[in-house]
């Protein structure tokens with residue numbers, strides 16, 4: 001516990017620097033400055049005047065580039081695109097103040113730490129961070145990973161923790177290797193699922209909330225649509241970076257595509273017994289020891305729909321095969337991952353994904369209805385086929401490490417959903433708030 005007097009002294013005498021004033025950099029700069037820290041920051045030099053103009057009302061100071069930030073900062077945070085971390089650290093590292101601390105916000109830590117070790121002078125300590133949520137989520141109570149990588153001065157870590165306490169997040173202490181393994185299990189594969197849904201709808205040129213109560217109607221379907229659109233309203237590089245730069249993520253995304261393919265094969269070959277056996281084994285492995293109440297239920301999600309359609313008397317929603325949800329539980333089983341092990345270090349989207357799969361697998365009769373729909377119903381067959389192709393296509397793009405294809409595919413779909421993104425974000429924010437409140441109440 002750092003004494004209040006020392007904290008006040010640090011606030012008077014130390015400077016926090018942020019390189020990269022995109023969504024996350026701005027969030028951090030604002031929070032730290034509001035908490036009484038002296039904050040300086042920069043974006044790319046070409047953006048200097050524009051950024052300075054946009055930040056006239058802020059309590060932090062915009063500087064010209066990373067050299068100006070580095071030379072006066074006691075703690076520098078690189079909040080830049082993952083793919084560029086080596087290049088950008090290489091550019092500014094020699095300007096780092098003697099005895100300073102440096103860290104980064106990128107979503108995959110091994111390349112970031114490698115860049116720091118390669119470029120930073122040896123007197124500089126390395127403490128990295130990762131907020132496990134997007135820039136529009138309230139930081140309070142969300143997991144924040146802290147990585148104490150190279151601390152020659154004990155005070156360095158205490159200093160970073162004190163600065164970070166401005167966010168009121170829940171601190172989680174990991175090595176960079178542990179961090180990357182966990183986020184591959186949680187984030188990368190969650191994104192693969194929702195990105196694949198988006199591509200499948202796009203390929204069918206279909207806005208799922210516009211087709212009445214027949215398909216994609218109800219609480220579960222609201223989650224799929226809202227989360228998928230939420231991801232497509234963000235920047236492509238965030239998802240590309242955390243999947244492509246993390247080798248453990250490649251294996252997860254490949255397995256997810258493989259599970260989707262194999263389950264779909266069982267659907268179309270009418271192999272109901274085999275499908276039931278495989279999913280029951282997965283259920284036992286993932287949810288078998290789960291005694292806690294369900295994280296979510298369909299009824300609390302009912303109201304978060306983008307649909308304008310009022311259900312009419314006699315209209316019926318066809319049961320969905322929920323291939324995207326079956327495939328994730330099968331993947332966890334195949335890879336022997338217990339998703340609950342990672343809950344302390346999870347993003348809101350992961351907790352929601354786990355919540356809906358838990359609901360599907362643990363509500364009596366729901367899994368049986370779903371298996372029945374998968375084998376005997378054909379309402380979702382064509383959509384499931386598109387979903388499988390999409391999941392495989394993302395896994396190929398990630399394993400070939402093609403940022404260019406990733407960007408093109410992501411932005412094509414983003415363009416398709418563009419008219420709906422603002423509304424989807426508003427509804428999605430409300431939905432996420434309700435879900436997180438509900439999850440917290442049930443897990444305490």
Ligand SMILES: NC(=O)C1=CN([C@@H]2O[C@H](COP(=O)(O)OP(=O)(O)OC[C@H]3O[C@@H](n4cnc5c(N)ncnc54)[C@H](OP(=O)(O)O)[C@@H]3O)[C@@H](O)[C@H]2O)C=CC1
Nearest residue numbers: 020021022023024043044079080081082105106107134135
């Ligand atoms: N968005 C999210 O939900 C989260 C993102 N992260 C991670 O945080 C990092 C930042 O993400 P986010 O803020 O969303 O991304 P942004 O693209 O919004 O921000 C990155 C910023 O860095 C700028 N930049 C590029 N080169 C330089 C340079 N040489 N000097 C200074 N600034 C530069 C970019 O400018 P330009 O765009 O003009 O190139 C951009 O403004 C990423 O690594 C991401 O993976 C972590 C948690 C959550």
Ligand SMILES: O=C(O)C(=O)Cc1ccc(O)cc1
Nearest residue numbers: 107131132133134347348349
């Ligand atoms: O919650 C999610 O998965 C998001 O989509 C937001 C996000 C993106 C990147 C991160 O490194 C952390 C959080």
